[in-house]
Amino acid sequence: MAVLSFIEAIHLAMKEEMERDEKVFILGEDVGKKGGVFKATQGLYEQFGEWRVLDTPLSESAIAGVAIGAAMVGMRPIAEMQFADFILPAVNQIVSEAAKIRYRSNNDWNCPIVIRAPYGGGIHGALYHSQSVEALFANTPGLKIVIPSNPYDAKGLLKASIRDEDPVLFFEHKKAYRLIKGEVPSDDYVIPIGKADVKREGNDLTVITYGLCVHYALQAADRLAEDGIDVHILDLRTVYPLDKEAIIEAASRTGKVLLVTEDNKEGSVMSEVAAIIAEYCLFELDAPIMRLAGPDVPAMPYAPTMERFFMISPEKIERAIRELAAF
């Protein structure tokens, strides 16, 4: 089995889907000749031509809106937002249009689009190239939000997103692109949207997280294992709608839960996960639910000192787990 980086897995998923179905096409800023600012679409312009790997004007609302129109008449667009931070001009198209097209037409029309966007910090991206934007969309029925944590999941989930009959926001942690490598089969597999995944079995304490933080949590768990702390890790993979059953099961298993997100703490996806646990698992809990998240400041600063202060790290997760384990 080939070992691929996270971004190579993303690239492979798109390439395979475009080979499988000629209705799949990519549109976005710099996706064509340049192959994307992160090189996710490198080589696809040469392989599939300029219409299927379409360089668009610098116009996020049109990228989303044009993708929606094309999807309504049977195409399978993959729209790329260059950075998740720049998705905001397209919010009306995503929330008022894509998310509501099936519902408002009473199932007559649908909108099978994927919007990919790199999110997250730790790459000296400062305020506007580091944000986590999932919470902005995570109370919008009609949307699905997928955030994979490793190359295997990234390929299978992106394929599932492209084949999905409804709009999917697909957020990729940009620090994970080249940092995280893993085995990726060359066969055509899909991973179902809406299903969380246990990334590490353990019995003392549960960490629930997603995206790059899964990687950090696994590193922390390895260190803690040396001290006899046995950590269970649940990777949400889809942050909207949430896999309630898996959350309840993971929280109930150990009775101590640490929720980790790189997003600002208040009103984050983890706030909803905490609510689910509070609603369904109160009598299974042995400690208050603990959250580790970015601080409630507008976004991640540029200077390395302040950036590190904002970012989640294996060390921060390890400290939080030790504190919770001692409760």
Place this chain on the structure above:
Amino acid sequence: MTNLHHVELGLTDQDVLKMYETMLLARRLDERMWLLNRAGKIPFVISCQGHEAAQVGAAFALDPGRDYIAPYYRDMGVVLHFGMTPRELMLSAFAKAEDPNSGGRQMPGHFGYKKKRILTGSSPVATQVPHAVGVALAGKMQNKDYVSFVTLGEGSTNQGDFHEGANFAGVHKLPVIIMVENNQYAISVPVDKQLGGRVADRALGYGMHGVSVDGKNPLAVYQVMKEAVERARRGEGPSLIEAVTYRLTSHSSDDDDKYRSLEEIAKEKANDPLLLFEKYLMDANVATKEYLEEMNDKIMEIVDDATDYAEKAPYAPPEHALKFVYWEGDE
């Protein structure tokens, strides 16, 4: 009206009678909806009155079996020409389950009907412009020869989505026709407080053909639309048409219309596009007064039937509100 003749445009007497009939049907349905609203039977109306000539003239240049439309909320004339029936429009006004637009989920005027190639629309204005551009892009990618037609009001041309969509279409020379129904008001704000220049001139910045036309004359609108459709089908890219008309009713049934003078409205009512076209048909010896009166009587029967049918039709059951958030399997 008299400087254009339908025969010179390639239209038969039957064609222009059909145009008039669709305009009149739209008007009578719209008037009935106002009565129903004032009688407390339907909660909301948003009107096509004053727009019928622009809508039907434009729609006549399209092929309902081939082209796609992304109409806005006043476009009753457009959707009638694309095959939405009076019963279906009334079902929408009454928010009944059988309404093909939304099954009673959306306010009236929020059209959508996949079988008839009518894209589903929302309330935030101008969002449909990029959608129509996307439909045209899909057509161009697949070598299909349909055109994509989208409409909006002049106030909505100030939205970013109008600009982003129009520019995208211009860059890629897509077969899109954008028609702005300029009725002089964005609710209460008059056109001189909405636009720094002219709507049609905006086309220049997008590298597309732009034209302003008398929106009260269906033949004039048909003429420029037909040219735009031909350009689009030849691969010569998008067009922007500004159809200049006047809104004969208040913005909606919830608008008191106190911001314009009665004199202004009375003056415009004398130039009602329906009256102007009626006169044209008689002057051109296409129809007699008696013929048009008979047509009106038949239309009133259709409007009565549609009203009765929709009023008696059932609402969706309450729990239907939970359906169709996501795909629930193929039907």
